[in-house]
Amino acid sequence: MIDLAETKKNMWREVFDSKDLLYCFNCSTCISGCPASNANPPLLIRNLARIVILGLEDELLEEDTPWMCVTCSRCEEMCPMDVKPFELCLAIRQWQSQNDETRIPPSIVEIYSRGYTQAVEKNTEQRKSLGLPEKLPVLTEYPELLEKFQNMLMKTKVVNENDYMFEGE
Amino acid sequence: MKFGLFLGCNTPAIRPDVERAIRLTMPKLGVDLVDLEGYVCCPAFGTFPSTDEDSHLAVSGWNLSLAEQKGLDLLVECGSCYSSLRMGREHIMHDEKKKARVNELLEPVGRSVEGRSQVRHITDVLYNDVGINKISKSICKSLEGLHAVVQYPCHTLFPSEVVGFDSPPARPHILRDLVEALGAEVDNFSREYQCCGGAGGFAHASAAEARGFAKTKLDAIKEETRADFIVVSCITCLMFIDNIQKDLNKENDIYNIPVFDYNQILALCMGFDPKQVAPICTVPRDKITDRF
Numbered sequence: 001m002i003d004l005a006e007t008k009k010n011m012w013r014e015v016f017d018s019k020d021l022l023y024c025f026n027c028s029t030c031i032s033g034c035p036a037s038n039a040n041p042p043l044l045i046r047n048l049a050r051i052v053i054l055g056l057e058d059e060l061l062e063e064d065t066p067w068m069c070v071t072c073s074r075c076e077e078m079c080p081m082d083v084k085p086f087e088l089c090l091a092i093r094q095w096q097s098q099n100d101e102t103r104i105p106p107s108i109v110e111i112y113s114r115g116y117t118q119a120v121e122k123n124t125e126q127r128k129s130l131g132l133p134e135k136l137p138v139l140t141e142y143p144e145l146l147e148k149f150q151n152m153l154m155k156t157k158v159v160n161e162n163d164y165m166f167e168g169e
Numbered sequence: 170m171k172f173g174l175f176l177g178c179n180t181p182a183i184r185p186d187v188e189r190a191i192r193l194t195m196p197k198l199g200v201d202l203v204d205l206e207g208y209v210c211c212p213a214f215g216t217f218p219s220t221d222e223d224s225h226l227a228v229s230g231w232n233l234s235l236a237e238q239k240g241l242d243l244l245v246e247c248g249s250c251y252s253s254l255r256m257g258r259e260h261i262m263h264d265e266k267k268k269a270r271v272n273e274l275l276e277p278v279g280r281s282v283e284g285r286s287q288v289r290h291i292t293d294v295l296y297n298d299v300g301i302n303k304i305s306k307s308i309c310k311s312l313e314g315l316h317a318v319v320q321y322p323c324h325t326l327f328p329s330e331v332v333g334f335d336s337p338p339a340r341p342h343i344l345r346d347l348v349e350a351l352g353a354e355v356d357n358f359s360r361e362y363q364c365c366g367g368a369g370g371f372a373h374a375s376a377a378e379a380r381g382f383a384k385t386k387l388d389a390i391k392e393e394t395r396a397d398f399i400v401v402s403c404i405t406c407l408m409f410i411d412n413i414q415k416d417l418n419k420e421n422d423i424y425n426i427p428v429f430d431y432n433q434i435l436a437l438c439m440g441f442d443p444k445q446v447a448p449i450c451t452v453p454r455d456k457i458t459d460r461f
Contacts, residue, residue: 035366038382039375070369071214071249072323077338086328093219107216111228115209117216118182127181130189131445136181137206145207148278149231155274156224158217 008055015052015060016091023081024049030075030085036068043068045075045085048092061100066092101162112153113169115139115146170298172244172289173236174202175254177211179404180247183449187404190436190446191246191291197439198299198307202244205235211250211257215369218253222260223270229257230271233288234280242287244294246430248324248403249368254288255332290325292402292431293334296343301350308438310461311352316395318356319344320410322403323364347431348400351438356394360386365401367409383413387424398457402431411451427454437461 012021026046036043043065051059066089075085096103107117114121115138124134139146150166153159159166172195180188195202209231210216217224232254236243245251261268262284272281295304321341329338339362345355363386366372372379387410390396401407407430414424429447436446443458 073327077327116178118178158220
């Protein structure tokens with residue numbers, strides 16, 4: 001049983017400071033047509049909206065489902081109340097990353113160290129065999145620019161607050 | 170016509186034959202492509218957009234400012250890159266505070282974002298700037314006699330006010346028209362407008378369910394159409410719909426519909442070498458490429 005008197009009433013301002021969120025009336029349009037609503041456990045954006053509106057902090061911290069989103073944004077298009085469910089989903093991920101460092105995707109370290117999540121700079125042989133220029137003008141080809149990129153990222157919120165993750169990169 | 174080519178990471182790293190096809194076909198249609206020195210991840214939605222807006226917009230701004238410096242719009246094939254860049258640009262352009270913050274972060278690099286460069290999807294440019302007639306006239310071999318189905322990249326449809334160029338957004342037609350311009354017959358099917366399900370955490374963290382989701386689409390294609398091949402215009406759709414058929418075949422070995430990116434099939438019709446523009450695939454493409 002949840003005691004609503006004990007919940008964090010203004011949590012929505014911290015997570016997704018948009019009054020439009022409060023217009024959500026649980027119609028479930030965001031769920032029908034959502035590929036990740038088929039996931040196990042299912043992504044049910046409507047329920048996430050309710051968790052945020054009610055201020056259920058512990059529940060929100062434990063939710064894995066926002067990370068199931070395929071980012072297709074169909075919900076954003078179809079929501080009749082302009083709640084912006086996709087932006088809400090990203091906002092919840094951001095709030096989790098900022099409140100629980102284990103949520104921070106390791107892929108941001110890859111981007112910090114070489115500019116991309118994939119090893120774009122290493123695929124030279126295959127490129128050559130296809131008649132492509134062997135090397136793309138990727139970030140690692142320009143050490144000075146890579147350093148500026150890293151310096152820029154180091155000034156942003158989550159990278160700066162978790163700088164230990166990027167040491168030696 | 171000249172564009173800055175934003176390749177993203179999956180295309181050059183995993184499917185560079187798509188890159189080859191783009192680099193061969195677009196100039197033949199009068200679209201010159203310029204590389205962007207030091208471009209970075211779009212950023213993918215599962216990266217900085219999932220940690221904080223500050224780094225998300227800084228990385229969007231990094232890429233947009235490269236295009237602005239060259240005075241070019243960006244040309245993008247990957248759906249996620251397209252959507253991320255469009256949304257990043259939207260946030261930066263419609264909020265003076267965010268714009269000022271991005272430009273403060275870009276200042277040491279000597280670049281800025283003013284909004285001069287647009288972000289365009291490759292099918293938008295093919296349809297609206299090049300045009301169907303010019304495409305039809307550019308090919309030397311047609312797909313006549315073949316049936317195709319198309320997979321619209323969801324990231325180019327929704328939210329339509331930020332990313333859209335097809336109309337109506339829930340009933341797009343541009344990719345169909347582009348394939349028909351090559352002589353193929355494009356069949357309708359009930360799940361034509363369903364997302365492939367290949368992006369984000371779904372396919373990784375809930376693999377069995379994502380397989381089941383893709384199966385509904387492939388079954389509809391098999392039961393309701395005469396499709397000889399599937400055409401997509403997004404690197405995620407391409408890799409997912411191609412690779413998932415192998416996974417599904419472990420249970421029931423019946424899925425073998427070749428998948429092509431639009432520029433690959435266009436390149437074949439223009440007479441380019443299949444070994445350069447379409448050799449990387451999971452489901453064999455021979456029954457189509459042998460025609461060329």
